[in-house]
Amino acid sequence: MAFSLRLAAALVSASLAAPVLAHDRDDDCKEGRSLRLVNGRIHTMDAKDRVVSSVLIRNGRFASVGHGGGGDDDCTKTINLHGRTAVPGIIDNHNHIILLGLRPGRDTRLEFANSIPEALATLKARASQVPAGEWVTSIGGFHRNQFIPDPQPIRFPTLDEMTAAVPNHPVFIMESFSGPGATNAAGKAILEANGVVVGADGSVAANAPSLQALFYLRSTQTREQMLRSLQDAMAYAAGVGVTTHLDQGGFPSVGNNTDGAANFDRYRAYDSLRALYAEGKLTNRIWVNFLHMEADANTPELRARLLNVFNDFGDDMVRVLGIGEFTGGGLFPIGEAWMNGTRLVAQAQWRNENHSLGFNVGGVPDWKIIIDGWQAVQNEELAAGRAGIANLRWTLAHVPFIDDEYLQRLKGLGGQISVVGAWRWLTGTATGNGPPFRTILASGIRAGMSSDGMQISVMSPWVNLYYVVTGKNARGLLINAGQTLDRKQALRLYTADNGWFLNAEDKMGTIEEGKFGDLVVLSADYFSDRAVPDEKIKDLRSVLTVVNGKVVYDDLDGRNRDYWKAGLP
Numbered sequence: 001m002a003f004s005l006r007l008a009a010a011l012v013s014a015s016l017a018a019p020v021l022a023h024d025r026d027d028d029c030k031e032g033r034s035l036r037l038v039n040g041r042i043h044t045m046d047a048k049d050r051v052v053s054s055v056l057i058r059n060g061r062f063a064s065v066g067h068g069g070g071g072d073d074d075c076t077k078t079i080n081l082h083g084r085t086a087v088p089g090i091i092d093n094h095n096h097i098i099l100l101g102l103r104p105g106r107d108t109r110l111e112f113a114n115s116i117p118e119a120l121a122t123l124k125a126r127a128s129q130v131p132a133g134e135w136v137t138s139i140g141g142f143h144r145n146q147f148i149p150d151p152q153p154i155r156f157p158t159l160d161e162m163t164a165a166v167p168n169h170p171v172f173i174m175e176s177f178s179g180p181g182a183t184n185a186a187g188k189a190i191l192e193a194n195g196v197v198v199g200a201d202g203s204v205a206a207n208a209p210s211l212q213a214l215f216y217l218r219s220t221q222t223r224e225q226m227l228r229s230l231q232d233a234m235a236y237a238a239g240v241g242v243t244t245h246l247d248q249g250g251f252p253s254v255g256n257n258t259d260g261a262a263n264f265d266r267y268r269a270y271d272s273l274r275a276l277y278a279e280g281k282l283t284n285r286i287w288v289n290f291l292h293m294e295a296d297a298n299t300p301e302l303r304a305r306l307l308n309v310f311n312d313f314g315d316d317m318v319r320v321l322g323i324g325e326f327t328g329g330g331l332f333p334i335g336e337a338w339m340n341g342t343r344l345v346a347q348a349q350w351r352n353e354n355h356s357l358g359f360n361v362g363g364v365p366d367w368k369i370i371i372d373g374w375q376a377v378q379n380e381e382l383a384a385g386r387a388g389i390a391n392l393r394w395t396l397a398h399v400p401f402i403d404d405e406y407l408q409r410l411k412g413l414g415g416q417i418s419v420v421g422a423w424r425w426l427t428g429t430a431t432g433n434g435p436p437f438r439t440i441l442a443s444g445i446r447a448g449m450s451s452d453g454m455q456i457s458v459m460s461p462w463v464n465l466y467y468v469v470t471g472k473n474a475r476g477l478l479i480n481a482g483q484t485l486d487r488k489q490a491l492r493l494y495t496a497d498n499g500w501f502l503n504a505e506d507k508m509g510t511i512e513e514g515k516f517g518d519l520v521v522l523s524a525d526y527f528s529d530r531a532v533p534d535e536k537i538k539d540l541r542s543v544l545t546v547v548n549g550k551v552v553y554d555d556l557d558g559r560n561r562d563y564w565k566a567g568l569p
């Protein structure tokens, strides 16, 4: 049953993952430990679109691509892929893995649940891994739209359903930034004792009630639990084939019951990342942008950041890349704080990223405001004899709507587009649709793909790609007709094109000699619509994920599938 395969990727990987040691050396092997993969259909996604049967990874990089040969020795491990399809490690150029790693409770991604029974089975399977009494949670990254096809009304699982599926753990699930949510009987008792209003059916209303529940859960969290949560988040990513994230930060928290799922403590938010890095326990590459949201028109916080942090600094596992997805001001590109922040980033010669949600601000679409604002800053900078932004790869993200005129303007500024898929899959409508993938590619501008998980969207690249390829939302409605891409074009946005996107086109995105040894072996052949009909694209997962030449997820023998069959109702 496909569902159990998907669960396996999500949940078991934590216990199977081997740590990646960023500076791994083994004195017994003069040339280091090597990994050879043979007998695969390995799509390199290189400029010639080569498909090879074998690769050798040595010292974390592809040392040989498609030359076969060579046997096992004490320093080389060989894995036979038995004809399976492999692709470069997926690069998610805009997501919020750091926020996911800060979630309270035992996080349970619901992104593969396509019905109420599947959501319940996922929660039940997660509970079976967790000591009785501990919270099982799912905060952000799913929506009721997934559970019920159009046109029946959407709903959460009820209290009775969740209590039957998970009787011995409190459960809390919550959509997006601030709910609504739902709980089971054990959860209701605890939440009500801590000031949360819960309906008789287990419902927790959006905003104040959901945020009170989140505040309570966060108040019980320890540093050790946060470390484990980030490891779980990376294990989940490895299970779906994401090997590199460009994290886009969080909103400043105030530490009370007004904070939503996307708020974090800016002083402490990266503690787990730094600790796991220092211990050599990162199983994904996590590169970061710093999000700046501040009302003060002089943007003192952004100024301090630019003055005191090294730009484009770090190593291949953890790297500071730029400012984003906000540059002073608030949620929208408006006002002096945003313009001043933009000027400062240009003058400091940093990379910059802003999101466009396609909303009108003062009657003007946000994408026009951003691109016009960037052009104004560019004009000022060049007039002042400074370098300007043309070589900085400034990025407009999500971009549900844009036209060719503005694509050409952004292209003229050396800018690029990060397109998102599963946000619209989750909550998109016939009018709230896009991005116009074909229009963007036809413009010739640099573009790459992201999930924008973990609040308003799902992380799985396969759910994101499903939307790009089919144009259908989670309720089964075709909403992006005329703007879909074929499978290879779509995957290229998530691999080769994202190498450029991360200022690392010489290091990642394709399987070529000298590039990072990051690769994903898929559960089925994505490139074959006979093996994987369109509707099944969103069920794909990894069965073997390699990061930096190390296996960080391994389900080639299908043991996860068997394990999870036993856990299903």
Ligand SMILES: [Zn+2]
Residues within 6 Å of the ligand: 094, 095, 096, 248, 325, 355, 452
């Ligand atoms: Zn984002």
